[in-house]
Amino acid sequence: MDIRSLGYVGVEGPNPRDWLPFAVQVCGLTPSPLVPGQDPSETGPEAGTSKDGTVFFKMDGRQWRLAVHPEEKSGLRYLGFEIASPGAFETALTELQGHGIAVTPGTPEECVMRGVRRMAHFADPAGNRIELFFSATSDRPFESPPGISSFVTGALGMGHVGMLVPDLEAGLHFYLDVLGFEESDYFEIGPGMAMHFLRCNARHHTVAVGRVGDFKALHHILLEVQNIDDVGQVHDRATAASIPISTQIGRHANDLMISFYMNSPFGFDIEIGCDGILVDEDWVPQKLIQPDIWGHAGLSAEVDGDD
Ligand SMILES: [Fe+2]
Known part of the structure; x- marks a missing residue:
């Protein structure tokens, strides 16, 4: 597909x-x-x-x-x-x-x-x-009011989503074998609990599918910006607006994204990041032990289940 x-x-x-x-x-x-x-x-x-x-x-x-x-x-x-x-x-x-x-x-x-x-x-x-x-609709070029230079979209899509599912095996079968995603890497959280990072283009992952319990939930949506200054400026504005920062700034070990996570008005997180790597068909899926190179204090797969 x-x-x-x-x-x-x-x-x-x-x-x-x-x-x-x-x-x-x-x-x-x-x-x-x-x-x-x-x-x-x-x-x-x-x-x-x-x-x-x-x-x-x-x-x-x-x-x-x-x-x-x-x-x-x-x-x-x-x-x-x-x-x-x-x-x-x-x-x-x-x-x-x-x-x-x-x-x-x-x-x-x-x-x-x-x-x-x-x-x-x-x-x-x-x-x-x-x-x-x-065949989507385009209207006018993007102009961001507070001064974000631009978001990283185009062929890489609008970002990625992290989802928690009750049946990891069924979820992986669906995204890999039915929808045709490729696995970039994964890490284990505990017995029967893991996160798998799946791609459909050069973005390291477009969907992360994980299991931490018998519930499903949207964990976060990533929006990627151009550089660390953009990330920092969003962080400044989030802090000024008293938006809860759920995960402090850090760099992921898999896609090398420097990012932080904050609570959206609906509770699930929005991750704002930059510097995500691009991968190609030579990429070999791997198991990770340490999900972050530095930072990301507070990051957990804990959410309120929506079922
Ligand atoms: Fe993410």
Whole structure:
């Protein structure tokens, strides 16, 4: 299956507009000037907000990369993986059906609300909604209000996600054998507990799948910036805004990312990092003992399960 990148992420929880000060003033995203489904001639009720209360954020030339949907319960709503062509999209659907996975085509209305030409969705073994799409919408070049130079996206996708699942074996089978990700490395946390780092392009990992107990949860979403000054400036703004820093700055041993983690308005973490390595087909998967070269005090796989 020819998944090129993580194209977009949808999260959900109460009061999506709580994300505006966090995502814009702290992280450096911008509200989408035109949200999916909005007629260019009509002005939206509020910046980045669609009629159903979803708030869309830009981090590059794409119309949006992160959507925050209104819902009582908070957590991950969907991951959108990008397929490069209509032919590859059809092939992917056929492969999924061959694995016995129930695939639902996105309705025309759903495709409009994602700003994509075509989309289909299904569930991973933990029940997370996975969407495949091709042909996203671009609008205008990205300009970050607080001065982030730019985010590292393009062929590498919007970043990565770390997910906790109750059945690690089933999760790994799904992402590796069904969706065709490659394993970059892994480390063991304890008996029956581990984190595995999986890639679909040169970014060291686009999905981290781990198990620390019998629950599923979105642990974090990484947004990668250009350099350590960008990371430091986001850290300064987070501190000034009294955003809880859940993991202090440090450098991971696997992707060599220098990063820190902070609490999003919905509880799961946003990781802000730079200097992530690129890997190619010569990369040999390895087991890690020490997950960090330095720092990252406070990093743990502990979250509130959303099931
Ligand atoms: Fe991460």
